[in-house]
Amino acid sequence: MICNFYEVVDAMATERKADRRVAYTKLALREALIKLMQDQHISGITVKSICDLADVNRSTFYLHYRDQYDLLKQIEQEVMASVRERLLQAPTSLADEADVSGIGPITLEAMTKILEYAKENADLARVLLSENCDYAFQHDIMELTQLVALLPNGSLDARMRDYIVTYGINGCVALAEKWLKEGTVEEPADFAKLILQVLYFGTSSFARERK
CATH class of the missing domain: 1.10.357.10 (Tetracycline Repressor, domain 2)
Known part of the structure; x- marks a missing residue:
């Protein structure tokens, strides 16, 4: 024994x-x-x-x-799992407020948690959001966060909705990529608010704020 x-x-x-x-x-x-x-x-x-x-x-x-693509895919899956975990830690209900904390399918706190993860893993995030990666991952991450959720009333046809989704994905990715490349100068919470304001209110909302 x-x-x-x-x-x-x-x-x-x-x-x-x-x-x-x-x-x-x-x-x-x-x-x-x-x-x-x-x-x-x-x-x-x-x-x-x-x-x-x-x-x-x-x-x-x-x-x-199997190959380099399989390695990249597994890295992407790990990132998706980490982002999903961060989202589960954030509130899912949206406040009925007239600012970006209560507009759209993702809360300001949830977006902040995602950007905190990106800042903690800056080299990885820069690569996955760059043109050296594949577009599918960027689309998947946006779908996971529901950052470019389609209008629920179905008032737009499929082609127009596709244009809007493409605009939303490319715009958000470009903003995040620039933020990461320039050293994440803004705090994640501040940058999260910027992204949501641009996405849901447009750039003209900043002009209205200055008046």
Whole structure:
């Protein structure tokens, strides 16, 4: 019985070491891809270049991912899960107020939490919102936050709604990307208010404020 006990302990210790090695390997590959994507589109990056930068064998890479696109997809899924978790921590009901804290399908607090996550993971966020990533992720993140939710009354036809959604996605992504590139000078709460005001009230609302 004593021998069996020590065998179990040894097996558990070995498993923990293996788990740590896997976690370290995945982290190294993830960081390598993000670094490469700061200068290159995902389509121009090879598994070899990722492995060389991460100092990981290609055979090890293929134990975890099919190719560079699969690695990027898993990173995107992790980000989506983190953003979803942040959204669950924020209130979902909208206040009936005449400012951006109560307009639209996302609250000011929820938007602030998303931007706080982006600021904490600035290098990753810059890459995922840049032209070196794929448009699908940017669309998915906007859908998750409901930042460009369609009008509920269905007063617009499908083509016009598509124009509005495209405008909303591109505008929000461009604002967030510029904020990240310039070092997140504004606090997340202040920048969240700016994004929501532009999206739901338009740029003319700033002119009205100055009058």
